[in-house]
Amino acid sequence: MKKLIAQQCPGFNPNEQELFHGTSDDGIKGILEYGFDDRFFNPTGAW
Numbered sequence: 001m002k003k004l005i006a007q008q009c010p011g012f013n014p015n016e017q018e019l020f021h022g023t024s025d026d027g028i029k030g031i032l033e034y035g036f037d038d039r040f041f042n043p044t045g046a047w
Contacts (some may be wrong), residue, residue, distance in 0.1 A: 023031070
């Protein structure tokens, strides 16, 4: 995925860490322990 983003958006450095921007420490620990479930995705960024 990182290579695909780099090809589609030249001049940008794909950085997975941006996914967790604004996520609380507890939220990150949960994602690391249980994985990221994109079924909870909301286009507005709200839960």
